[in-house]
Amino acid sequence: MPKKQKRDFNFDTLCVHAGHDVLETKTITPPIYQSVAYPYESADYAAQLFRYEIEGFMYGRMDNPTNKMFEDRLAAVELTDKALATSSGMSAIFIACLHLLGKGEGFLTPSKIYGGTNKLFSETFPKMGFNPVFINDASNIENWSEAIDDKTKFLYVESPSNPNLFIADIPALAKLAHENNLPLLVDNTVASPALQQPITLGADIVIHSATKYLSGNASCISGVIAGSADYIDKIREKDYRNIGPSISPFNSWLLLLGMETLSLRMKKHCENALAFAEYLEDHQKVESVHYPGLKSHPQHELAKKQLSGYSSLLSFVTKGELLDAKNVIDSFELIIHTGHLGATKTLATHPAFTTHQQLTQEERMTIGIPDTMIRMSIGLEDIDDLIEDVDQALSKIR
Ligand SMILES: Cc1ncc(COP(=O)(O)O)c(C=O)c1O
Known part of the structure; x- marks a missing residue:
């Protein structure tokens, strides 16, 4: 060297x-x-x-x-x-x-x-x-x-x-x-x-x-x-x-x-997040999924030009009301509920009540953060374990 x-x-x-x-x-x-x-x-x-x-x-x-x-x-x-x-x-x-x-x-x-x-x-x-x-x-x-x-x-x-x-x-x-x-x-x-x-x-x-x-x-x-x-x-x-x-x-x-280990981790983060987002996109209890790696993301083409992978941050909006999103968060068994992202462990946050609670509801809606949005930072675990966890949590929605 x-x-x-x-x-x-x-x-x-x-x-x-x-x-x-x-x-x-x-x-x-x-x-x-x-x-x-x-x-x-x-x-x-x-x-x-x-x-x-x-x-x-x-x-x-x-x-x-x-x-x-x-x-x-x-x-x-x-x-x-x-x-x-x-x-x-x-x-x-x-x-x-x-x-x-x-x-x-x-x-x-x-x-x-x-x-x-x-x-x-x-x-x-x-x-x-x-x-x-x-x-x-x-x-x-x-x-x-x-x-x-x-x-x-x-x-x-x-x-x-x-x-x-x-x-x-x-x-x-x-x-x-x-x-x-x-x-x-x-x-x-x-x-x-x-x-x-x-x-x-x-x-x-x-x-x-x-x-x-x-x-x-x-x-x-x-x-x-x-x-x-x-x-x-x-x-x-x-x-x-x-x-x-x-x-x-x-x-x-x-x-x-x-x-x-940054490069190695980012590869696995991207791979897991894409699989997780694709799974959620087809889920009947999910209203919408935001992940730049999905073709449905309005800026997917721009993301493709600028990024060599789409990272591990994604958000999704659950069907139902505030209580349903809370239920999902409280039902996670493996996924950890916390206000952080970018870690080896998969983390979930409820932005309207944590990271973005300082904003008024009107301000949150202006920037596209409804009360039923859950933000996920997908970690390096086995993807099947993560999907199983989100699936059982989503099944709590009435
Ligand atoms: C995009 C972005 N920038 C800056 C910050 C602030 O970083 P820190 O918590 O290290 O002060 C955060 C925290 O979540 C973030 O997500």
């Missing part, structure tokens, strides 16, 4: 090796540098370091060798110059946007985004003088084009979106953004870089809730931003340093291990 530039290797190899030089650390597993500070070799060295004239480690709130290994690995697989790891997906989104905004400025985003992101944008940002503009029909590029004005600083999408699997047309939005000298930010959490590399589709900045597929087994809350060296360096030197949303080295270590 050391003889070749790590960037020259293919995706699966980068997931296993990038960022970690085994000969340098003398370990085949990345070490955890559990230290908040690092000795400066001289007064001059320290002065240069603090003026950002040389690379090095300053203080654990800003940098850490284990964190750097994860950041370098992520940047390699997302095809960006650099990455910056954060304490959570939300802090990654917050700081990625904050850096680009001044008081009175805004950005455009589809309404169909994760509920937590929606609340960051609609509740917290206005308190800071930022003005996000929500696009309801975000599949129509005209709607974006018309909403851009001189206060718009970037376009933001989550694709596929959680939980309604909206697919943003990344190349079309990148073109529009660049015609207006704006960057396009993509939350790539649901696809992971194994299924979609937004940079190859024209995006400028990629964000992850690393808590999900990158980690893979629900073991650490974490986030990451990937982008140009200039953008990442400036965030690290200013907002990241001032605010302190740093990641623990232990979590970076878990992410390094998680990424080693």
